Amino acid sequence: MLELNNVTVSYGQHRALENASVKVSKGEIVVILGANGAGKSTLLKAASGICEGVVAGEIRLEGTDLLGLPANKIVDVGLALVPEGRGVFPDLSVRENLTLGAYSARAREDERVTLERVFTLFPKLSERTKQIVGTMSGGEQQMVAIGRAMMSNPTILTLDEPSLGLSPLLSKELFQNLARVKDLGIGVLMVEQNAKQSLAIADRGYLIENARVVHEDSAANLMRDPAVQAAYLGVGSSEPAAKVSATTTIPDTGSESFTIRPRSQKTQSADAILGRSVADLVAAASSQSVSANAQKRPSTSHQTKVVVPSDRLAAALAQIESGAINARKRPKPQLLTHRQSIPPSLDRSPEAKPCPVIEVYRAPRVEVYRRQPDGNGFERK
Numbered sequence: 001m002l003e004l005n006n007v008t009v010s011y012g013q014h015r016a017l018e019n020a021s022v023k024v025s026k027g028e029i030v031v032i033l034g035a036n037g038a039g040k041s042t043l044l045k046a047a048s049g050i051c052e053g054v055v056a057g058e059i060r061l062e063g064t065d066l067l068g069l070p071a072n073k074i075v076d077v078g079l080a081l082v083p084e085g086r087g088v089f090p091d092l093s094v095r096e097n098l099t100l101g102a103y104s105a106r107a108r109e110d111e112r113v114t115l116e117r118v119f120t121l122f123p124k125l126s127e128r129t130k131q132i133v134g135t136m137s138g139g140e141q142q143m144v145a146i147g148r149a150m151m152s153n154p155t156i157l158t159l160d161e162p163s164l165g166l167s168p169l170l171s172k173e174l175f176q177n178l179a180r181v182k183d184l185g186i187g188v189l190m191v192e193q194n195a196k197q198s199l200a201i202a203d204r205g206y207l208i209e210n211a212r213v214v215h216e217d218s219a220a221n222l223m224r225d226p227a228v229q230a231a232y233l234g235v236g237s238s239e240p241a242a243k244v245s246a247t248t249t250i251p252d253t254g255s256e257s258f259t260i261r262p263r264s265q266k267t268q269s270a271d272a273i274l275g276r277s278v279a280d281l282v283a284a285a286s287s288q289s290v291s292a293n294a295q296k297r298p299s300t301s302h303q304t305k306v307v308v309p310s311d312r313l314a315a316a317l318a319q320i321e322s323g324a325i326n327a328r329k330r331p332k333p334q335l336l337t338h339r340q341s342i343p344p345s346l347d348r349s350p351e352a353k354p355c356p357v358i359e360v361y362r363a364p365r366v367e368v369y370r371r372q373p374d375g376n377g378f379e380r381k
């Protein structure tokens with residue numbers, strides 16, 4: 001079983017994940033749903049040891065502590081990741097891509113058996129072993145990516161938005177294939193935007209909002225939940241936003257309620273707002289949000305609504321507006337003289353200002369493989 005307990009991830013000052021707890025058993029499909037930037041990919045990256053941020057909490061696979069282990073060791077323990085964008089080697093053949101997946105110690109011995117298993121799962125790949133992957137369709141490349149991850153003989157397979165960029169038909173095929181991966185006894189943890197198809201094959205699901213796991217339930221219950229339907233399944237999206245909002249309670253932690261915002265929002269055309277001042281638009285937006293809040297389901301006694309006061313919102317937006325006005329007023333950049341072009345950090349003159357500190361997070365390293373001269377395999381450079 002893969003267990004994440006109270007996992008928190010920070011990129012500098014930014015908390016991308018806060019006290020997230022997620023479990024996946026062998027032979028189970030678990031889906032993670034959430035809006036863009038909620039922290040879904042961060043959760044998968046933290047589990048796989050490739051997160052650029054600082055990870056705290058507990059991550060265990062079959063009792064082994066994964067936190068702090070390098071990514072290749074995590075693959076050895078039995079966790080494989082199919083990253084967003086697939087990460088296949090487009091210039092290599094199907095067989096070469098798959099062979100690279102069996103690099104981990106746990107996979108090398110059984111490489112032949114695992115390859116057969118992948119070919120049984122994706123018969124198309126066995127017919128195309130020599131095809132260069134970059135020439136394949138998106139759906140076929142996704143099969144290669146999943147096949148390659150399967151070659152590491154994982155206990156748990158994690159996938160970041162596997163249906164991204166696939167047609168509805170190919171997505172359907174992909175999810176059917178994942179259901180077959182589950183039948184092999186492998187646990188599947190996936191982040192997906194396609195809530196409908198992923199919940200249809202999943203056993204359980206988690207909702208992540210603003211870096212927190214806010215709800216967890218069986219896939220069947222999630223599909224029936226009106227809030228999930230409105231936010232992720234597009235049910236009732238023709239209704240006005242205020243009517244389709246719903247409130248779901250975090251089980252038993254007893255303090256907060258959260259609101260899943262449906263994707264459909266009332267929008268105005270550019271013509272309708274042309275010529276109106278920002279202050280005017282802010283006032284209109286805050287009065288709309290007040291009336292929308294008034295129509296929402298009343299809270300029960302043990303729930304607390306988190307509401308941003310409209311005066312704070314207006315103040316923040318006014319600050320943004322004045323910043324934008326100041327930026328517009330700023331003089332256009334001039335050609336720099338030699339003296340001006342000295343970076344502030346090196347400029348020792350009394351009027352020099354300190355350089356701003358910008359934090360940049362990068363993946364720790366890139367591994368490069370070289371094809372062996374006989375063409376039969378690869379070696380790490």
Ligand SMILES: Nc1ncnc2c1ncn2[C@@H]1O[C@H](COP(=O)(O)OP(=O)(O)OP(=O)(O)O)[C@@H](O)[C@H]1O
Pocket residue numbers: 011014016034035036037038039040041042043052053361362
């Ligand atoms: N390397 C990084 N450095 C700094 N901030 C990051 C980094 N990676 C992600 N973030 C920030 O962390 C937050 C969560 O990002 P994450 O990619 O986990 O979101 P997500 O839920 O997967 O979104 P999406 O569905 O758009 O992929 C975002 O605000 C993002 O900007």
